[in-house]
Amino acid sequence: MKKVSFVFSFVLLLFFAHEVQAQKNETYFVGKWDLLIKGLPEGDKEALLTFELKDGKLSGSITDKTDQKDMPFTEVSLKDSVVTVKFDHSSGQVDMNLLKKDADNLTGQINSQFNLTGIRRKEN
Template sequence: MKKLSFLFSFVLLMLFANGVQAQKNETYFVGKWDILIKGLPQGDTEALVKFELKDGKLSGSIADKANQKDMPFTDVQLKDSVVVVKFDHSSGEVEMSLLKKDADNLTGQVNSQFELTGVRKKED
């Protein structure tokens, strides 16, 4: 009986710890990020990515710094320290994955072929 009680307590503790970790990762991405996408056919491209929490869910958009066109994310999936977003671009649907690197930096890929780096934009 003691072992069963210990096992039950351990499982509850693990579920609680997992929920806390997911919440930390969710809030990590909130804010503005300066992104550099490398190796695109038209050359390296700078963009601004914005994340916010709406009704407890992560949402946001991306804007190319050259033309300032804001493209909202059509899908946002967070798993561990990686967020995968989808958005519509003139060339079709684009998938971008962003991986937490440290407190103010991230890395990732666009359509699993173009590397990107990002730096958290400090608010003025």
């Protein structure tokens, strides 16, 4: 009986640890990020990425800094330390994967072709 109790307690502890880690990853992305998307056909592009938590879920948008076009995310999913977002662009639907690099930097790819880097924007 002690073994069953111990195993149950261990499994419960693992479950809570996983939930806490998922919440940390969600809140990591919240805020504004300056992105540099490299190697696009029209050259490197700068964009502003914005994440917020709404009803416990990540949402947000990406804004092209050149033409100030805001494109809200149509889908956001978080798995481990990777956020995958989808948004509509004039060229079609775009998939973007973002990975936590350190406290204020992220890396990723757009459509599995174009690399990007991001730096957390410091708000005053």
